[in-house]
Amino acid sequence: MVGRPGAASAPVTAGTSGVVGANLPALRSHNMALVLDLLRTAGSEGISRLELAERTGLTPQAVSKITARLRADGLAAEAGRRASTGGKPRTVLRLVPEAGHAVGLHLDRDELRAVLVDLTGAVVAEERTSLDLGAGPDAVVAAVAREAGALTGRVAPHCGVPHGWAPGGRGTDALLGIGVALPGPLDHTRGVLHRVTGFPEWDGFPLRDALARRLGVPVVVDKDTNAAALGLAVDGAGGSFAYLYLGTGLGAGLVIGGTVHRGARTGAGEFGHQVVQLDGPPCGCGNRGCVEALCLAAVARGEVDEAARVLGTAAGNLVALLDIDLVLLGGRTVTAAPDAFVSGVAAVLDERARRVGQAAVPVRVASGGVAEGAAQLVLAPLFGRADG
Amino acid sequence: MVGRPGAASAPVTAGTSGVVGANLPALRSHNMALVLDLLRTAGSEGISRLELAERTGLTPQAVSKITARLRADGLAAEAGRRASTGGKPRTVLRLVPEAGHAVGLHLDRDELRAVLVDLTGAVVAEERTSLDLGAGPDAVVAAVAREAGALTGRVAPHCGVPHGWAPGGRGTDALLGIGVALPGPLDHTRGVLHRVTGFPEWDGFPLRDALARRLGVPVVVDKDTNAAALGLAVDGAGGSFAYLYLGTGLGAGLVIGGTVHRGARTGAGEFGHQVVQLDGPPCGCGNRGCVEALCLAAVARGEVDEAARVLGTAAGNLVALLDIDLVLLGGRTVTAAPDAFVSGVAAVLDERARRVGQAAVPVRVASGGVAEGAAQLVLAPLFGRADG
DNA sequence: GCACTTTGGCAACAGCGTTGCGAAAGTGGG
DNA sequence: CCCACTTTCGCAACGCTGTTGCCAAAGTGC
Numbered sequence: 130m131v132g133r134p135g136a137a138s139a140p141v142t143a144g145t146s147g148v149v150g151a152n153l154p155a156l157r158s159h160n161m162a163l164v165l166d167l168l169r170t171a172g173s174e175g176i177s178r179l180e181l182a183e184r185t186g187l188t189p190q191a192v193s194k195i196t197a198r199l200r201a202d203g204l205a206a207e208a209g210r211r212a213s214t215g216g217k218p219r220t221v222l223r224l225v226p227e228a229g230h231a232v233g234l235h236l237d238r239d240e241l242r243a244v245l246v247d248l249t250g251a252v253v254a255e256e257r258t259s260l261d262l263g264a265g266p267d268a269v270v271a272a273v274a275r276e277a278g279a280l281t282g283r284v285a286p287h288c289g290v291p292h293g294w295a296p297g298g299r300g301t302d303a304l305l306g307i308g309v310a311l312p313g314p315l316d317h318t319r320g321v322l323h324r325v326t327g328f329p330e331w332d333g334f335p336l337r338d339a340l341a342r343r344l345g346v347p348v349v350v351d352k353d354t355n356a357a358a359l360g361l362a363v364d365g366a367g368g369s370f371a372y373l374y375l376g377t378g379l380g381a382g383l384v385i386g387g388t389v390h391r392g393a394r395t396g397a398g399e400f401g402h403q404v405v406q407l408d409g410p411p412c413g414c415g416n417r418g419c420v421e422a423l424c425l426a427a428v429a430r431g432e433v434d435e436a437a438r439v440l441g442t443a444a445g446n447l448v449a450l451l452d453i454d455l456v457l458l459g460g461r462t463v464t465a466a467p468d469a470f471v472s473g474v475a476a477v478l479d480e481r482a483r484r485v486g487q488a489a490v491p492v493r494v495a496s497g498g499v500a501e502g503a504a505q506l507v508l509a510p511l512f513g514r515a516d517g
Numbered sequence: 518m519v520g521r522p523g524a525a526s527a528p529v530t531a532g533t534s535g536v537v538g539a540n541l542p543a544l545r546s547h548n549m550a551l552v553l554d555l556l557r558t559a560g561s562e563g564i565s566r567l568e569l570a571e572r573t574g575l576t577p578q579a580v581s582k583i584t585a586r587l588r589a590d591g592l593a594a595e596a597g598r599r600a601s602t603g604g605k606p607r608t609v610l611r612l613v614p615e616a617g618h619a620v621g622l623h624l625d626r627d628e629l630r631a632v633l634v635d636l637t638g639a640v641v642a643e644e645r646t647s648l649d650l651g652a653g654p655d656a657v658v659a660a661v662a663r664e665a666g667a668l669t670g671r672v673a674p675h676c677g678v679p680h681g682w683a684p685g686g687r688g689t690d691a692l693l694g695i696g697v698a699l700p701g702p703l704d705h706t707r708g709v710l711h712r713v714t715g716f717p718e719w720d721g722f723p724l725r726d727a728l729a730r731r732l733g734v735p736v737v738v739d740k741d742t743n744a745a746a747l748g749l750a751v752d753g754a755g756g757s758f759a760y761l762y763l764g765t766g767l768g769a770g771l772v773i774g775g776t777v778h779r780g781a782r783t784g785a786g787e788f789g790h791q792v793v794q795l796d797g798p799p800c801g802c803g804n805r806g807c808v809e810a811l812c813l814a815a816v817a818r819g820e821v822d823e824a825a826r827v828l829g830t831a832a833g834n835l836v837a838l839l840d841i842d843l844v845l846l847g848g849r850t851v852t853a854a855p856d857a858f859v860s861g862v863a864a865v866l867d868e869r870a871r872r873v874g875q876a877a878v879p880v881r882v883a884s885g886g887v888a889e890g891a892a893q894l895v896l897a898p899l900f901g902r903a904d905g
Numbered sequence: 906g907c908a909c910t911t912t913g914g915c916a917a918c919a920g921c922g923t924t925g926c927g928a929a930a931g932t933g934g935g
Numbered sequence: 936c937c938c939a940c941t942t943t944c945g946c947a948a949c950g951c952t953g954t955t956g957c958c959a960a961a962g963t964g965c
Binding site: 538539540541542544565566567577578580581582585601602603604605606607608 | 909910911912913914921922923
């Protein structure tokens with residue numbers, strides 16, 4: 130059960146600017162999220178109270194109080210103890226995975242993948258079916274609701290019910306919500322699709338509200354690349370990184386300071402149509418010399434090395450512009466020839482870093498599904514990773 | 518006097534991750550900064566307590582308490598009242614400009630400009646001399662100290678002295694610190710220069726500490742583009758924007774969510790060497806097809822429209838990648854033909870926005886000096902605009 | 906001139922992290 | 936085996952935060 134007990138009287142009337150005043154519940158919520166995030170990062174290994182205190186900058190006593198509340202709420206539990214260093218051994222704390230669940234959905238062009246994950250992000254159950262976006266919003270919403278329902282049948286259907294503070298309230302674990310990841314331009318703040326290529330009946334469809342009304346749980350909608358990047362951010366890739374996705378198209382998810390950067394209109398990460406060749410060959414978007422067009426054309430010609438070089442050039446632009454720490458590559462096309470792409474992109478980045486006398490930015494293949502990341506859209510606020 | 522009374526017991530031992538736990542002093546500090554920022558934005562027009570409450574999301578009573586402390590500290594003052602709307606008229610509050618000062622320095626290639634600004638950012642005094650970076654660190658530090666000293670002679674030499682809470686403590690206004698802006702790669706967190714083109718004796722020079730030791734006040738060092746962008750962010754340009762500087766070189770300052778994005782190594786905003794023409798003409802950096810090379814070459818040929826088109830293409834990449842709200846242009850080359858650059862860049866952005874069916878991103882000429890922005894480096898933390 | 910509205914301060918309050926202190930639970934030397 | 940020491944961690948009192956209830960102040964409008 131996760132009732133977010135302290136969030137009750139948080140200021141809801143936000144100001145016109147993004148920054149908002151903080152009060153005691155907000156303070157409590159912030160610190161709780163911080164501790165939960167560290168517990169999550171520690172994983173099954175766990176983490177001691179004093180370590181939490183060091184990492185957060187809070188007093189050991191404050192950590193004791195916070196973890197006591199988390200234990201009373203069933204979110205955390207003691208899990209053995211460390212070896213003594215001459216005194217009382219540290220008690221290890223651990224996140225209770227079953228304390229909450231979330232559903233993540235990946236709506237791809239022809240396929241729907243749904244996962245049920247626990248608080249730690251581990252996949253508990255999984256569904257997979259074909260999907261036809263052309264069947265229109267109603268049919269797709271029905272299909273999505275069916276898959277989600279099949280997964281959520283095993284956890285409490287209701288959520289958001291504030292269980293209060295009662296100790297021992299480790300009753301039913303709740304479904305925190307459903308995260309939906311799909312391609313194409315959309316508005317993540319309102320959960321409204323802008324356009325779905327080839328299917329005008331989707332224009333402006335309020336997917337979030339339609340699903341939330343039908344399923345009775347909170348729904349979060351985001352671009353597939355953002356969801357994937359969020360999933361990678363949770364899986365240890367700290368700091369700032371760019372996730373470059375090369376499949377049928379080319380896109381990017383940007384993580385800056387541990388949170389996904391989406392921009393005001395969820396437009397951030399528009400990487401495929403970065404122009405890297407002035408007056409180059411025309412692209413389907415109407416522009417000329419876009420990375421996507423150049424890169425995919427090279428792949429079609431079988432010149433993977435050239436594709437990697439083009440991708441590396443655009444990645445170099447991104448790395449230089451944002452001072453990114455890490456580049457992660459994903460997508461079907463990359464998976465088909467991972468070594469060629471990694472070494473090809475890395476070669477361009479290394480050369481560029483060498484010229485300015487800086488350390489090269491590492492390039493790796495990303496591992497992690499989009500649906501898993503979509504589930505993290507729901508879990509992120511609980512761990513203080515909401516927006517950026 | 519600005520003693521940051523609440524900052525005394527803030528957690529100093531930050532964790533390894535960037536996010537840190539919050540306690541009551543931090544809460545107080547945050548809300549105080551929020552109110553101060555709104556007071557600053559309101560300018561001479563002022564703002565009422567209830568308006569502050571609406572904008573911050575805080576209770577009117579909390580705002581009353583916070584503003585009472587600010588008034589006791591001499592940071593804010595009552596300034597008349599609004600027209601009544603049927604009841605007691607609202608009292609207007611205003612930032613007291615003389616409550617604190619900051620010095621901003623712009624070290625350009627051949628010139629040093631120094632300004633003394635008050636809390637609102639208004640320039641109180643100004644100095645200007647020629648500068649020779651080739652004379653070496655010691656000579657330059659001495660020159661900088663001389664100019665800074667000439668400006669700071671009129672305010673209290675000591676700062677950071679916590680005056681405590683004594684009501685009526687509106688004694689001497691203090692010098693909060695010195696902000697230094699200069700070109701070239703550097704580390705803003707440690708205030709160390711990496712390289713100054715053509716002068717190897719500057720390599721790794723700890724400019725911040727050298728100046729701080731000599732002058733006895735806090736010093737902040739940052740790239741000129743970042744300082745300029747910060748100054749523009751304070752001057753009303755809210756949200757997220759990119760400041761593109763085209764002078765002897767081409768650089769950018771990125772403001773995302775009201776704060777300057779610098780990246781982990783202060784490398785962010787490296788805009789001049791974005792590659793927009795694969796295998797294009799060689800650039801001084803060793804790469805090929807950099808915007809800076811293409812753009813400046815066009816300017817040298819007298820083809821301002823072509824230069825604007827090239828700049829617009831790179832700006833379009835940036836806008837798409839980050840979902841930026843606004844593009845501001847500055848620098849000598851732009852000032853020489855402002856209309857041509859603004860319309861040329863806007864044309865590219867408009868065309869690109871039209872294709873994806875979004876509203877075009879506005880393009881404007883930036884107004885504001887680098888030295889003024891450098892002074893804001895010092896003031897930013899007071900108004901909650903530290904880092905991003 | 907009185908009723909009403911709106912502003913904003915005083916006082917009591919709940920809740921946050923902090924400090925002081927002591928119990929619990931180990932290690933290690935005699 | 937026992938005792939001194941170290942280290943962990945909870946209980947209790949505390950200071951300070953924003954919040955709530957209430958009332959004085961200062962206007963408008965009939």
